[in-house]
Amino acid sequence: MITRRTTRQIHVGDVAIGGGAPISVQSMTNTDTSDVEATVAQIHRLEEAGCELIRVAVPGQEAATAIGAIRERIRIPLIADIHFDSRLAVTAVENGAQAIRINPGNLGGPDKLRRVVDAARAHGVPIRVGVNSGSIEKDLLKEHGYPTPERPDALIESALRNVRLLEELEFFEIKISIKSSDTLTTIAGYRQLAGRTDYPLHIGVTEAGGLIAGTVKSSVALGILLFEGIGDTFRISLTRDPVEEVRVGYELLRSLRIRERGPEMISCPTCGRTRIDLFPLAEEVERHLQTMESNLKVAVMGCVVNGPGEAREADIGIAGGHGVGIIFKKGEIFRKLPEAELLPVFLEELYKMDEERKKQGS
Numbered sequence: 001m002i003t004r005r006t007t008r009q010i011h012v013g014d015v016a017i018g019g020g021a022p023i024s025v026q027s028m029t030n031t032d033t034s035d036v037e038a039t040v041a042q043i044h045r046l047e048e049a050g051c052e053l054i055r056v057a058v059p060g061q062e063a064a065t066a067i068g069a070i071r072e073r074i075r076i077p078l079i080a081d082i083h084f085d086s087r088l089a090v091t092a093v094e095n096g097a098q099a100i101r102i103n104p105g106n107l108g109g110p111d112k113l114r115r116v117v118d119a120a121r122a123h124g125v126p127i128r129v130g131v132n133s134g135s136i137e138k139d140l141l142k143e144h145g146y147p148t149p150e151r152p153d154a155l156i157e158s159a160l161r162n163v164r165l166l167e168e169l170e171f172f173e174i175k176i177s178i179k180s181s182d183t184l185t186t187i188a189g190y191r192q193l194a195g196r197t198d199y200p201l202h203i204g205v206t207e208a209g210g211l212i213a214g215t216v217k218s219s220v221a222l223g224i225l226l227f228e229g230i231g232d233t234f235r236i237s238l239t240r241d242p243v244e245e246v247r248v249g250y251e252l253l254r255s256l257r258i259r260e261r262g263p264e265m266i267s268c269p270t271c272g273r274t275r276i277d278l279f280p281l282a283e284e285v286e287r288h289l290q291t292m293e294s295n296l297k298v299a300v301m302g303c304v305v306n307g308p309g310e311a312r313e314a315d316i317g318i319a320g321g322h323g324v325g326i327i328f329k330k331g332e333i334f335r336k337l338p339e340a341e342l343l344p345v346f347l348e349e350l351y352k353m354d355e356e357r358k359k360q361g362s
C-alpha cells in the first residue's frame with residue numbers, strides 16, 4: 001500500500017499536480033517546435049497514447065511564438081522549456097504556454113526573472129524549477145561536491161535556492177525537479193528534497209538511454225520513489241519516439257497498482273514446449289491492445305497444455321499448439337481452432353469483450 005507524500009497542489013491547464021491528484025504522465029516532443037505541423041502531429045500521437053502534459057523545447061523566438069498555433073490544435077496542457085533567455089519565457093507565456101520550465105538563477109539577473117514571474121502571474125501559469133547535475137552553481141559544487149548517491153546535497157540546495165528566488169517575488173505556483181542521469185543519485189536526491197519541501201515534485205532520470213537501458217534505469221529510480229509516495233508527475237526519458245515514453249510510464253504505474261490505462265498483456269517467454277511462432281503473434285495482439293481502453297487482462301501463451309493454467313487470471317487468452325490453438329477465458333477453454341483461424345477469432349472476441357467492459361465502466 002502506497003501512502004503519497006502530502007504536497008501543495010498546482011494546476012497546469014486543467015491538470016492538477018500534487019495535493020492528492022493522480023500522478024500524471026508527461027512527455028516532451030522531439031520535433032522542431034517552430035514546425036507547427038510536425039509538432040502538432042506528434043502531440044496528437046502522444047495524446048492517443050495517454051500523455052497528459054506535453055513539454056516543448058523553446059530555443060528561439062520562432063518556437064516561442066509557435067506555441068500559440070500549437071496550443072490551439074491540441075487537447076493537453078502545453079509546457080514551454082526555456083534555458084537562459086528570459087524574453088523567450090515571456091513570449092512563450094504570452095503566446096499561451098500553460099507552464100514554463102526554467103532555472104530561475106540562470107535567466108540573467110533579478111530584473112529579468114521578475115519580468116518572467118510577472119508574466120507567469122498575469123497568465124496564471126505555474127513554473128517548474130528544473131535543475132540538473134550539469135546546471136548546479138559553482139559555489140554549491142564547491143561546498144557540497146558533485147551530486148552522488150551518498151551526497152546529493154548540491155542538487156537539493158540548488159533547487160531550493162532557485163525556489164527561494166521565486167518565493168522572494170511572492171510566487172508560489174511551483175513544482176520542482178532535480179535531474180541526474182544516475183539512478184541512485186536520483187533516488188537519494190528526491191528522498192532528501194521530499195523531506196525539505198512540500199511543493200509537488202516532477203520526477204525523472206535524465207538522459208536515461210535507449211528503450212531497454214532507459215526503461216530499466218527510469219523504472220528502478222521512479223519505481224522506488226513512487227512506491228515511497230514521492231513524485232506527483234513524471235517523464236520517462238528515452239532516446240526513442242516519445243510515444244514509447246508514455247507507454248512505459250503507464251506500465252510503470254500499472255506495475256505499482258497506482259493507475260491503469262488500457263488492457264494488460266501477459267505473455268509467456270516461450271520454452272521448449274512452444275509449438276507456435278509466438279513472437280509475431282504477441283506483437284500483433286499488443287498492437288491491437290494499444291488502441292483499447294478497458295482494463296482487460298489478456299494472455300498470449302506458447303502452448304495449449306500449460307498456457308491456460310499459467311495465465312489463469314487473464315480475462316481472455318490465446319495459446320498456440322501444433323497446427324491448432326485455443327482461446328481461453330479465466331483458465332477455461334472457450335474455443336479450439338485451426339491455427340489459421342486462431343488470431344482472427346481471438347481478435348473478434350477481444351474487441352467484443354473490450355466493448356462490453358467499457359459499457360460497464362471498465
Ligand code: SF4
Pocket residue numbers: 268269270271272273274301302303304306307310
Ligand atoms: S506457457 Fe507453455 S510455452 Fe509458455 S513458458 Fe509456459 S510451458 Fe513454456
